[in-house]
Amino acid sequence: xxxxxxxxxxxxxxxxxxxxxxxxxxxxxxxxxxxxxxxxxxxxxxxxxxxxxxxxxxxxxxxxxxxxxxxxxxxxxxxxxxxxxxxxxxxxxxxxxxxxxxxxxxxxxxxxxxxxxxxxxxxxxxxxxxxxxxxxxxxxxxxx
Amino acid sequence: xxxxxxxxxxxxxxxxxxxxxxxxxxxxxxxxxxxxxxxxxxxxxxxxxxxxxxxxxxxxxxxxxxxxxxxxxxxxxxxxxxxxxxxxxxxxxxxxxxxxxxxxxxxxxxxxxxxxxxxxxxxxxxxxxxxxxxxxxxxxxxxxxxxxxxxxxxxxxxxxxxxxxxxxxxxxxxxxxxxxxxxxxxxxxxxxxxxxxxxxxxxxxxxxxxxxxxxxxxxxxxxxxxxxxxxxxxxxxxxxxxxxxxxxxxxxxxxxxxxxxxxxxxxxxxxxxxxxxxxxxxxxxxxxxxxxxxxxxxxxxxxxxxxxxxxxxxxxxxxxxxxxxxxxxxxxxxxxxxxxxxxxxxxxxxxxxxxxxxxxxxxxxxxxxxxxxxxxxxxxxxxxxxxxxxxxxxxxxxxxxxxxxxxxxxxxxxxxxxxxxxxxxxxxxxxxx
Numbered sequence: 066x067x068x069x070x071x072x073x074x075x076x077x078x079x080x081x082x083x084x085x086x087x088x089x090x091x092x093x094x095x096x097x098x099x100x101x102x103x104x105x106x107x108x109x110x111x112x113x114x115x116x117x118x119x120x121x122x123x124x125x126x127x128x129x130x131x132x133x134x135x136x137x138x139x140x141x142x143x144x145x146x147x148x149x150x151x152x153x154x155x156x157x158x159x160x161x162x163x164x165x166x167x168x169x170x171x172x173x174x175x176x177x178x179x180x181x182x183x184x185x186x187x188x189x190x191x192x193x194x195x196x197x198x199x200x201x202x203x204x205x206x207x208x209x
Numbered sequence: 210x211x212x213x214x215x216x217x218x219x220x221x222x223x224x225x226x227x228x229x230x231x232x233x234x235x236x237x238x239x240x241x242x243x244x245x246x247x248x249x250x251x252x253x254x255x256x257x258x259x260x261x262x263x264x265x266x267x268x269x270x271x272x273x274x275x276x277x278x279x280x281x282x283x284x285x286x287x288x289x290x291x292x293x294x295x296x297x298x299x300x301x302x303x304x305x306x307x308x309x310x311x312x313x314x315x316x317x318x319x320x321x322x323x324x325x326x327x328x329x330x331x332x333x334x335x336x337x338x339x340x341x342x343x344x345x346x347x348x349x350x351x352x353x354x355x356x357x358x359x360x361x362x363x364x365x366x367x368x369x370x371x372x373x374x375x376x377x378x379x380x381x382x383x384x385x386x387x388x389x390x391x392x393x394x395x396x397x398x399x400x401x402x403x404x405x406x407x408x409x410x411x412x413x414x415x416x417x418x419x420x421x422x423x424x425x426x427x428x429x430x431x432x433x434x435x436x437x438x439x440x441x442x443x444x445x446x447x448x449x450x451x452x453x454x455x456x457x458x459x460x461x462x463x464x465x466x467x468x469x470x471x472x473x474x475x476x477x478x479x480x481x482x483x484x485x486x487x488x489x490x491x492x493x494x495x496x497x498x499x500x501x502x503x504x505x506x507x508x509x510x511x512x513x514x515x516x517x518x519x520x521x522x523x524x525x526x527x528x529x530x531x532x533x534x535x536x537x538x539x540x541x542x543x544x545x546x547x548x549x550x551x552x553x554x555x556x557x558x559x560x561x562x563x564x565x566x567x568x569x570x571x572x573x574x575x576x577x578x579x580x581x582x583x584x585x586x587x588x589x590x591x592x593x594x595x596x597x598x599x600x601x602x603x604x605x606x607x608x609x610x611x612x613x614x615x616x617x618x619x620x621x622x623x624x625x626x627x628x629x630x631x632x633x634x635x636x637x638x639x640x641x642x
Contacts, residue, residue, distance in 0.1 A: 072592035074585050076622050102594045106619045107585070109594055128624050130585055134592040182592075
């Protein structure tokens with residue numbers, strides 16, 4: 066059920082993120098979610114895309130070092146307190162979050178989507194499902 | 210079974226080698242005295258005449274030659290034969306000022322190519338081998354030197370020259386090249402590229418490589434040997450002394466045998482210029498005793514290394530020189546500390562990185578800044594920022610331990626540092642001193 070996130074190594078220099086987004090755009094790849102972790106010298110940009118294979122291929126062809134990481138994507142009602150429902154589940158189950166960020170959803174919708182990186186994504190998914198929260202699969206990413 | 214190109218000389222007794230050296234040296238001193246006014250003046254200034262040089266024990270009486278002498282005599286002040294005797298020139302870029310032009314008679318070409326042939330045979334070459342020469346062809350001695358050596362052995366010689374990695378790999382695969390000659394950094398790059406293409410060491414037909422023209426470490430040797438599935442041999446030489454093949458490694462891979470029937474090696478203290486006993490570290494000095502077009506007497510190579518007289522189990526009797534620590538030209542003085550790029554390379558490989566790096570030095574507010582850009586590798590990259598930073602800090606600590614001074618390490622994207630298809634740009638020194 067987990068979703069594949071692509072983590073890309075980026076030098077901390079002007080224009081580097083632009084290059085990534087350009088090579089993906091040229092191949093018609095749509096980013097649904099993005100987050101950036103930065104240090105003084107380098108950054109890791111994490112993206113969720115509709116076509117993982119195509120994206121990793123084009124990144125490799127352009128010498129962008131990247132790695133796939135399993136993450137959990139959960140659907141929440143787009144209302145105040147929506148996120149808290151999920152975080153409460155993680156807190157109650159003692160699941161530690163490494164990082165999280167939001168995904169975009171197309172069209173008018175009352176749903177929001179969150180990406181979570183946890184140590185054990187299977188346990189996290191099971192906990193969410195038990196709490197009645199919908200977990201999104203890789204196949205669904207392109208239709209969100 | 211150890212193979213030799215010229216067994217009688219490569220395995221000659223010490224007495225025989227000394228006899229040859231005495232004979233050739235006295236001849237050579239007369240040759241330069243008679244034919245090169247620059248040498249004669251230098252010798253006169255030092256109060257030496259050819260009569261003072263009777264055996265190799267008198268070598269120390271001769272004045273040294275250095276890059277400065279070569280600059281001063283550009284373009285042909287050291288040419289020792291009539292121009293019509295010259296069949297080839299080679300040239301090397303001086304790091305400062307003028308280039309060096311070396312002249313070769315047919316005899317000089319033959320002896321040089323024989324030296325290269327000895328190196329190739331010591332690396333296992335025979336007539337059945339296909340030798341891909343991926344050093345640059347042209348004024349650089351690497352390409353044409355090994356090319357000549359390979360043809361002397363009778364190998365099928367592929368004059369690839371440097372560059373065009375895809376074509377290099379295609380020829381290695383399609384012609385079943387068994388031996389490759391190039392710079393070690395290019396060998397490492399070829400290995401990486403072949404690995405990326407999904408080729409395993411077993412699928413690569415190469416069995417040996419001869420790598421020189423750059424300083425490289427034992428770790429880098431292991432790395433290249435593993436990725437290409439070969440035995441990697443070191444070769445030493447410089448244009449001033451003909452080119453590659455002045456010294457070459459045998460199957461023992463433990464120091465390079467100096468072609469002593471053509472070159473006499475000495476180790477000196479670079480400060481006092483005193484000759485040091487074998488086994489002591491110092492600057493390597495060479496005298497070319499039978500090269501006629503462009504003779505070189507007591508040439509200071511700037512290479513810091515050690516000579517060993519220890520008997521080699523390969524059967525060769527030529528003394529061996531250790532892999533140079535680096536040229537004293539390469540030696541950087543940063544915040545008053547001597548730093549060799551080869552030390553940095555060693556630490557990088559120990560910490561799981563590859564030897565793809567660039568040193569950037571500058572001076573800000575009278576203090577040297579010391580930055581090392583290191584390429585990130587697929588093996589070292591993870592999604593976890595903390596893990597990458599931890600490895601980076603460990604690397605910086607490793608560098609402090611090795612060098613005694615702190616460097617700032619910046620991780621950069623793979624292949625972002627200019628690659629050497631000829632020689633690597635390892636150091637950018639922006640200090641205006």
